[in-house]
Amino acid sequence: MEKKQLLQCIDDMTAGVDAVQRRVLEEILARNGESEYLASCGLSSASGGAAAFRAKVPMATYEDLKPYILRVAGGDRCPVLTGSGNPVSEFLLSSGTSGGEPKLIPAVEDELDRRLLLHSLVAPLMNQCVPGLDEGSGLYFHFVRPEATTPGGLPARTVLTSLLKSDRFRNRPYDPYRGHTSPAAAVLCEDATQSMYAQLACGLRHRAAVTRVGAAFAYGLLRAVAFLQRHWASLADDIEAGAPAAPGVLTDPSVRAAVAAALRPGDPDLARLIRAECSSSSEGGERWGAGIIRRLWPNARCLEAIATGAMAQYVPALGFYSAGLPIASTVYAASECHLGLNLDPLCGDPSEACYTLMPTMAYFEFLPLGLHDATELVELARVEPGREYELVVTTYGGLSRYRVGDVLRAEAGLHHNSAAPRFRFVRRAGVLLSVDVDKTDEAELHRAVARASAALPRGAAVLDYTSLVCADGVPGHYVVYWELAVEPELERC
Known part of the structure; x- marks a missing residue:
């Protein structure tokens, strides 16, 4: 598509959020309604509509779905998570950064098309800015990483490896x-x-x-x-x-x-x-x-890299090496599905980027922070600005009401013609330091390190950091380890 068509595609995707999300959920249920998992939730082909889905299907974690996922990975060709006409074609490996070992996330054949479409929209967006x-x-x-094969013969690889090994990339x-x-x-x-x-x-x-x-x-x-x-x-x-x-x-x-x-x-x-x-x-x-x-x-004229969440700590170092080139955090993606775009990619602090969720990518729901019941889930068009939510997705690949683990804050205002709300990534759910009743999330830790690093002598900077809770004495406290760069070269201390 030409640039104008791609930009129009963004407007089309985000213009009628409710209608698009209803269509996406109906498509997913039409494809996967016969799956064993949805049947176990009480859905049937006769009562498998959106209202029944929202009434009967609970929220799920990876551990809830793991037995079903392992059956598919082991070679079970029954409609376990997806319908028989929509089989799982590969597994995408999560990074494992928050939960230890990588998770196996099921994906279907046309998921690649949705991911590639989202990436194709980045260039015209960036070209508007520059x-x-x-x-x-x-x-x-x-970079690609070595991939594995599940016992059932399906590839298991990272999202980026899947994209880069696609025919469209290899044959360019x-x-x-x-x-x-x-x-x-x-x-x-x-x-x-x-x-x-x-x-x-x-x-x-x-x-x-x-x-x-x-x-x-x-x-x-x-x-x-x-x-x-x-x-x-x-x-x-x-x-x-x-x-x-x-x-x-x-x-x-x-x-x-x-x-x-x-x-x-x-x-x-x-x-x-x-x-x-x-x-x-x-x-x-x-x-x-x-x-x-x-x-x-x-x-x-710019750098392109995700600089939100845990990556925010590297923004000062990138500013040093690039002499202040602007940093664009363009795509919000996960192993579960690609999620959204930053429609103002060079606007403001890159660590505070806002993403507009593209309603064609998956069916999105949001759990208000502090609540735990599926009846409290909020649809995409009904989030409240200023409120924090945990992201819940239903994907074409068979994840139903799946808790991604990302905490997002809904932001006020819409972008130009977009009717889709914007979100700021806050943190991963459950990634906290805690001493006694105190709880500190990764965003608060990052701000503390940024403030403290201002006291470093000239020629020194924080390259990386990590932290832990020390409860050996009273009062308990946090220990933060810094990796520093000092003149004249990158000496580590």
């Missing part, structure tokens, strides 16, 4: 001046070191075309900067020679071939510039890399 942004290339650090032609600078072979290499090296090499070789630099999460961009600090000399040598060194870092033949094609012919002038920028100290004797992103990619 006209001409899509005329150059994006340097995106994307390589063009450093349109789309992404990273060749498909580099992105699809499961060796993270080779993949990062190859993506940096191609991104540096075509630095003039790069108008945006991104990664899935803010921390991914910091990983790229740290990798550049360790490997800039080898990268400069390869760019000067017009081919990867032998044996070098790149041992995968397909990756070497893709990088060799991107580096030809050699560019001695660029190699000298990389050496000069990366070997020199930052002005004022501060730590390595001040403004390095903007210095190496001078036409980059």
Whole structure:
């Protein structure tokens, strides 16, 4: 679709929230109404409408659905969670960041289409904020992870791995001046070191075309900067020679071939510039890399990465390395389903981004914080601004009234033509520090660290932090561990 059509698609998706959500729920029930899980809740083909769904189906956690999920993963071809005409085609692995081990989230074939559609809307949104942004290339650090196969023969992989291994991505032609600078072979290499090296090499070789630099999460961009600090000399040598060194870092033949094609012919002038920028100290004797992103990619106009929630702690470091380039948190997504878009991606503090849930992605309900009964669930069009809710989704992949675990705050105001409410990510449900009756969530902890870090001496900054509760003495207290960067280089202490 053309840009205007894509932008119109957003308006169409969000114009009639109630009607769209009713249609989505009806579609899901038509597909999955015969499933064993919904039958166990008291739904039948004769009484499987929206009203019966809301009256009979309880809220569910992963543990509630786990026996059904494991049956499908084990090869049960009965309509366990989804209907017989809508079989589970793969399992998406949750990150496991809040609950320990990754969860197996069922997905169906056309879920990929919904996810890709949402991603296709990012470029026209960003181009509205920064006209001409899509005329150059994006340097995106994307990585696949090794995938597994369930006992029943279905793939189990991360959401990003599923997207990147799709035919649409794998079969795209390589063009450093349109789309992404990273060749498909580099992105699809499961060796993270080779993949990062190859993506940096191609991104540096075509630095003039790069108008945006991104990664899935803010921390991914910091990983790229740290990798550049360790490997800039080898990268400069390869760019000067017009081919990867032998044996070098790149041992995968397909990756070497893709990088060799991107580096030809050699560019001695660029190699000298990389050496000069990366070997020199930052002005004022501060730590390595001040403004390095903007210095190496001078036409980059923004960074794209999720910087909300736990990623907010990395915003100051990204500001240091990019000389203050704006950061866009564009997509709100989960393993369960893609959820929404930030319709004002360069507006304000990136850690405070607001997302508009796209009502075609799934059926959304919201549990007011402090309540526990499914009868208290609120539909998307009826949330109250200023109130916090736990997100509950019903997906095409067979999750019914599933508690995602995200706590969102409904924000006042709608975006332009959108009738869909906006939400701010607050925290993961249950992620709390607690001493006695005190409870501190991750947002409060982040604010405390930000305030305390202002007292650090010049040339020092917080790279990362973690925390725990110490109840060995009275009174109990929290212990916060900081990982600091100090001049002249990124020394860890």
